[in-house]
Amino acid sequence: RKPWFCAGCPHNTSTKVPEGSRALAGIGCHFMVTWMDRDTETFTQMGGEGASWIGQAPFTNTRHVFQNIGDGTYFHSGILAIRAAIASGANITYKILYNDAVAMTGGQHVDGSLTVEQMVYQLKGEGVKRIAVVSDLPEKYARDFPKFEGLSVDHRDNFTAIQKALRKLDGTSVIIYEQTCATEKRRRRKRGLLEDPDKRVFINASVCEGCGDCGVQSNCLAVAPKETELGRKRVIDQNACNKDYSCLKGFCPSFVTVTGATLHKALAVSTEQNFPELPAPPSCGDELSEPYNILLTGVGGMGVLTIGSIIGMAAHIEGKGVAVLTQTGLAQKFGAVSSHVRIAKNQADIHGVRVPAGKGQLMLGADMVVSSAEASLACLDSSAAVAIVNNHGSPTADFTQDPDAPFPEQAMEQVIGAATRDAHFFDASVLGTALLGDAMTSNLILLGFAWQKGLLPLGKGALEEAIRLNGVAVEANLQAFLWGRRLAEQPGKVKDLAGLDTLTAAEQNAEAETLDDIVSYRATELGKYQNRAYARRYQALVDKVKTVEQKLGAAELALTKSVARNYHKLLAYKDEYEVARLYTGGEFAESLNQQFDGDYKLTFHLAPPLISKRDPETGYLIKREFGPWMLPAFRVLAKLKFLRGTALDVFGRSEERKLERSLIGDYERQVDQLLSALSVPNTSPETLAVAIEIAGLPYFMRGFGHVKEANITTVQRRGMALMKQLKGESADPEQVRVVNIQEPERLEK
Ligand code: SF4
Numbered sequence: 001r002k003p004w005f006c007a008g009c010p011h012n013t014s015t016k017v018p019e020g021s022r023a024l025a026g027i028g029c030h031f032m033v034t035w036m037d038r039d040t041e042t043f044t045q046m047g048g049e050g051a052s053w054i055g056q057a058p059f060t061n062t063r064h065v066f067q068n069i070g071d072g073t074y075f076h077s078g079i080l081a082i083r084a085a086i087a088s089g090a091n092i093t094y095k096i097l098y099n100d101a102v103a104m105t106g107g108q109h110v111d112g113s114l115t116v117e118q119m120v121y122q123l124k125g126e127g128v129k130r131i132a133v134v135s136d137l138p139e140k141y142a143r144d145f146p147k148f149e150g151l152s153v154d155h156r157d158n159f160t161a162i163q164k165a166l167r168k169l170d171g172t173s174v175i176i177y178e179q180t181c182a183t184e185k186r187r188r189r190k191r192g193l194l195e196d197p198d199k200r201v202f203i204n205a206s207v208c209e210g211c212g213d214c215g216v217q218s219n220c221l222a223v224a225p226k227e228t229e230l231g232r233k234r235v236i237d238q239n240a241c242n243k244d245y246s247c248l249k250g251f252c253p254s255f256v257t258v259t260g261a262t263l264h265k266a267l268a269v270s271t272e273q274n275f276p277e278l279p280a281p282p283s284c285g286d287e288l289s290e291p292y293n294i295l296l297t298g299v300g301g302m303g304v305l306t307i308g309s310i311i312g313m314a315a316h317i318e319g320k321g322v323a324v325l326t327q328t329g330l331a332q333k334f335g336a337v338s339s340h341v342r343i344a345k346n347q348a349d350i351h352g353v354r355v356p357a358g359k360g361q362l363m364l365g366a367d368m369v370v371s372s373a374e375a376s377l378a379c380l381d382s383s384a385a386v387a388i389v390n391n392h393g394s395p396t397a398d399f400t401q402d403p404d405a406p407f408p409e410q411a412m413e414q415v416i417g418a419a420t421r422d423a424h425f426f427d428a429s430v431l432g433t434a435l436l437g438d439a440m441t442s443n444l445i446l447l448g449f450a451w452q453k454g455l456l457p458l459g460k461g462a463l464e465e466a467i468r469l470n471g472v473a474v475e476a477n478l479q480a481f482l483w484g485r486r487l488a489e490q491p492g493k494v495k496d497l498a499g500l501d502t503l504t505a506a507e508q509n510a511e512a513e514t515l516d517d518i519v520s521y522r523a524t525e526l527g528k529y530q531n532r533a534y535a536r537r538y539q540a541l542v543d544k545v546k547t548v549e550q551k552l553g554a555a556e557l558a559l560t561k562s563v564a565r566n567y568h569k570l571l572a573y574k575d576e577y578e579v580a581r582l583y584t585g586g587e588f589a590e591s592l593n594q595q596f597d598g599d600y601k602l603t604f605h606l607a608p609p610l611i612s613k614r615d616p617e618t619g620y621l622i623k624r625e626f627g628p629w630m631l632p633a634f635r636v637l638a639k640l641k642f643l644r645g646t647a648l649d650v651f652g653r654s655e656e657r658k659l660e661r662s663l664i665g666d667y668e669r670q671v672d673q674l675l676s677a678l679s680v681p682n683t684s685p686e687t688l689a690v691a692i693e694i695a696g697l698p699y700f701m702r703g704f705g706h707v708k709e710a711n712i713t714t715v716q717r718r719g720m721a722l723m724k725q726l727k728g729e730s731a732d733p734e735q736v737r738v739v740n741i742q743e744p745e746r747l748e749k
C-alpha cells in the first residue's frame, strides 16, 4: 500500500501545478507529492526549501518553479529559505499550506504558530511583492483582514488561475493556501470543537460512468470503487469522507449533496431470539508451552493497534506474559501497519518482541493488500498458521489515478491461502456497517471470529474486560466481538442478515455470466431507456455476431459478449432524458435510503450543456447547484424520452449528443467490418483477439462532457491502429492521427 494523502486533505489540491510548470517537494506530507505524478521532484531539509532552485536557476531554461512548504516548516525555518530566495532574485512561488497542524505525525499543534494575517505581514516585511491567500472559506477574510497592493484573497476554485498568474512574475511570490488538515478537522468535529457540516456527498451509481474524473480532481481515497453489472462505478465511503467536497469537481451529473441526513442506523436484529447460546471454542495454544504468535495487519486509522492493545491487556488480565510490538510507518497516511503480539505462560518465556520469521500462528488481517504482502506472510508458519482476513476492497492509491486499477482479491486470497494452513475471508467492513452501523467495528468481528474458532489462548471474560478498559465505543465493540463469534458458528445466517453475498471471490468468479444473462439484462434496460424497437435493434446486432462467431467454433463467444456489453453502452448514452430517468426510477431513492436516515434535502450538481457557462481558464462547462425541485423536473424530463433523436429534441442538438449518436452508427458499421474480416476461411485466433479488443473499446468512451470527449479521442486512436492491425498493416498507435474510427482510409487520403 502506497501511503497517500488523507480523504479531504488540503494537500490533494494545494500540490497541483498548472500544466507547463513544475514544483519542488518539501518535508513531511509534502514529500509524498513526489510519488503522485504531479510534476514535483526533489526535497530538502526544513528550511532548505527552494535552495536547490536558487543554485539551479541561472543554469536552466526553466523560468520559474513552485515550492511547496508547510506552515510548521515556515515557522521553524522556512522563512529563512524565502528570505534567501528573495535575495537571490530567482523566480519562484512558494505555496505555503496553512493547515493548522503538524499533520504527518498525528496533528500536533504548530509550535508558536502565526495567523494567516501575521504571516502576510511578515512576508510583506521580507519584501514579497505579491501574496495570494487562497481558502476553501475565503469569506473568513472578508473583514478585518489586511489590504494592501499585491495582496489578494480568493476561493480555492481559482487556484489554477492564480498559479498561472504568479508564475509569470519575476522574483519571489507566495501563495498561502489556507485549509485546515482534514484529519484534524475530523478530530475536532468528534470532540465538538468544530462544527460538523450538515452536508454529505452521494454518488448516483446508475448515472456514474466510472470515468474516474472525481478521483483525479480530488485525489481522495474516500471515493471508492463499486463493481456493478455495468462496470465499475463510484461510491463515497461515508465513514472515511472528511467533507472537503473537492470530488464534486468530477465532471458528471452523478453527484448530489444531502443535507439534514444522518447515516443509516444498523439493522434492528433481534439477536437473542435468533442466536442461541454459542458453544465453547476448541482449546488453543497447547497450554502455552511455547509463546503463541499473532500478527495483526492493516492500514493506518483502521484500529489495528487497538486490537493489539486489547489482546495485550486481556493477556495481562489473565496474568500471562505478553509482548506487543507495533510498526506504524506512514500509518497516518494510509500506510501499512502491523502489530506483533506474543502471548506466553510467563513473561520470562518471551525472549523477543517480534514474531520470529515463520513462527506466526494466527494472522488477523484488517486489509487484504497488507495481509498478502511478502513481509506479512514471511512471519507465518505455513504448516500451522490460520489467517482471518477482512476482504473488503479498500481502494489503493493507484485507484485515484487509474480508474481501472485492479483489486485482485482472488489472487490475494490464493497467496494468503498458500502461506497458511487455513484461511477465512469475509467482508468484515460491510458486516460491521450492516449489523452495527460502523465499519470501524470490523476488527472486533475478526477478533470474535478468531476466538470462537479456538485461535486465541485467552478467555472470553478477559477479552471483554479489555474491550471495556479500552473505553471507546464499548457497547458496539462488545457486540462486534459477539457477531464475530456468531459468524464463526453460523456464517450463512449472519451474512444473510447483513445482506452479504455468501459466495467467495473464487465462487463468484466461477459463476461467470452467460451471454444470455448479459443480453437479456441489457435488452430489458434498453426497453426502459427508449422502447422495445430499440432493444430489438440491439438484439439483432448481437445475434448477427453470435452466428459468425459460432461458425468460427469460438465456444466462449467472447466477441459476442464484448459486442453485447459495448453496443449497449453506446446505445444507452446518458443524455438529459436518461439522467432524469436514472434519478427518478426508484433505484436512486432506494440507495439513498440505504445510506441515510432523516428528512433530508438534495442538491444536484449539474452542467447542462445548453445553459451552463464555461470556465474562462479551461473552456470546460461549469457545474451549478440545482435544488430539490430538480426531482419533479427530472420526472417530467424522463417522460419526454420519446423526443430523443427527433426534430423536437432540443437537448439532442448539442455537439456532445450529436457525437454520441454518431458513435452508435459508427460501431454498427465497424462490427460489420469485423465480421467480414472474420468470415474469411481459416481466421486465426490472433485476428479474433484483435476483433474482440476493437469491439470492447466503447467501454473506455466513458464520462461526460470534456472528459468523455478526451476519452473518445484516445479510444479512436487506438481503434484505428487496431483496425490496421486487423488488416495486417503496420500501425503505431502513438503515430496515428484522430480520424473516424470506421474509415481509416481517410488518413491515407
Ligand atoms: S467530500 Fe469527496 S473529496 Fe472530500 S473527503 Fe469526502 S469523498 Fe473525499
Ligand code: SF4
Residues within 6 Å of the ligand: 203, 207, 208, 209, 210, 211, 212, 213, 214, 215, 233, 234, 250, 251, 252, 253, 254, 255, 703, 704
Ligand atoms: S462519472 Fe466519473 S466523475 Fe462522475 S462519479 Fe463516476 S467516476 Fe466520478
